[in-house]
Amino acid sequence: MYETTDASALVGAAPPRRVQADLADNAFCRDLLEGLSQSPRKIAPKYFYDAQGSALFDRICELPEYYPTRTERRILERHGREIAHVMGPQADIIEFGAGSLEKIRIVLRSFEASALPRRYFPIDISGSHLEEAARRLHDECPWLQVRPVAADYMDEAQLSGLDASTGRRVGFFPGSTIGNFDAHEALAFLRLAARVLEGGGLLVGVDLVKDPQTLHRAYNDAQGVTAAFNLNLLRRANVELSADFDLREFAHYAFYEPRKQRIEMHLVSQCAQTVRVAGQNFRFEEGESLHTENSHKFTIEGFRKLAVAAGFRPGPVWTDEARLFSVHWLESPRRGAASE
Template sequence: MALAGTAADSQDDPLPFQDDFASSVLEGLSASPKTAEPKWLYDALGAKLFEAICEVDTYYPTRNEMTVLADRAGEIAGHLGNDIILIEPGSGEGIKVRYLLDALGGQVTVYVPVDIAAEQLVYLGETISAAYPDMLVAPVVADFTGTFEIPADLPPGRRVLFFPGSTIGNFEPEVASELLKRLREESRADALLIGIDTCKDEDRLVAAYDDPVGVTAAFNKNLLNRINRELDGTFDLDTFHHEARFNPDRSRVEMHLVSDRDQTVEVWGRRFSFSQGESIHTESSHKYSPEEFQVLAGRAGWRPDTYWKDSDGLFSLHLLKAG
């Protein structure tokens, strides 16, 4: 089938999310402690750097999730049924979805990738459409953490949300539950297939988010590059370093950009002071046991169906039904 039009077709502003980016950055730098929303890590370069992180030996989540998908794809296909409209919030390069599409074959009639990175999304839509010519591909350029619309002219079918990568772990548990609830309501999905990283020993967790090659550090510090480029920032990247910390009380890994000295930076004409050792908390990755996640999802109106884990028990993939 032909590639459907995207939300980008009607966007005249080459940076449609710039105002949101500016407001978010200024608010986060004004807070105490300073923070940044992790979604802003994923500009075009950030998305490429994250894909590189997924290839690093110490970063197990992607590798283990793909193992589960590869090993269990047939079982998953059997649970999902036919005439599927597959909706993927935060689709990225769409690597993992191919495992599902290959296993599901003609069971998927429509694929709806949703992503904030417009250039990457258009490329994904073209490559997926070429690889699966009998399936309609309808990309949506949007921030899935906010309100977005699924195309209204899709054919009827069973709607399935595919949310891999333990992306839900980037949100505080209460916010994660609200997001899962809103995704269910706005997409009118019948089922949710979602990846969840399990809690494990601190050394393994920290190594996954602070690789020896320095790719994760480049990914994190690219946020400062983006602020400098898009918001007239004056961050000196040589005076900040990347740091990953495990917070056992909140069962999460935190990423920080730490100032190496006392300094002042400007962003959009506003000045922000940093003391030596002060950080910007850029991302959290919460870890859940399967039982803990099922409780969280239940609060969002999702009913547990089944889940699968890799052989080492490092990662779980959950199938839930709309309650």
């Protein structure tokens, strides 16, 4: 089922294109050109999150169909004291893919005054969105050192901003973003996190396998906000990469693939067309898609096995009553202590 949408209303008409001085040094450009050259075509979901994409995702999180955000919030609120206890006093909190910083506020409220975290390092690829969100959090929590890091958290070389962290490091990775990775990428991220957080731990949100209809509604909302979020990727390419995607000729398409236990999101060409990106032409046939996101769902035991393979020691797991969502605490032992 293809979901059509009024692109100009939901995503916004693209402003005049600006050609960047050197697209060869632009990671978005390189990855999109590479993804369009593959069969099937694909692009990493991290490129959803320019300022407009981040704002659209914030709207998705408030939709009635989108259960992950509100369910995870309730888990964090209900079990906040337990979570604060395992994270420990005076920690440095590192949030991977921080977004709007809404969930960290729930975690911070759970600490006793004598055990408050010392520093908070939100990492996000959208620098402008991150700076504003970090400023608001610091205004609310002036006792907390907020040090935003504009980076791709999957690129360890970009994480030099974490050098200022000198205390016990605990990671925060909410929202089941771990599900956007394939198996190899998920393992690579967890191994990176285990290195960065050595001697501390990671609090991670994990979406669970469930009724496919619940999943379908969550990614095909009645207001079309998820469709706008998906199409915003093309608008971003038009603005930043001198592309000429006609948003009216692409449709949002999301479905659950039960054998792979994942939601797939695509942008489907509604007609045969040629698209130009950074001076290169790409032919789309009618019905051909650009694969923009996977959202894998896990069993609790399946995720714990993945964490062990990455070098973590699984700890407590908290879920809601309906077992829609889970929050895991993973200990990251110091090197040489893993087998003790």
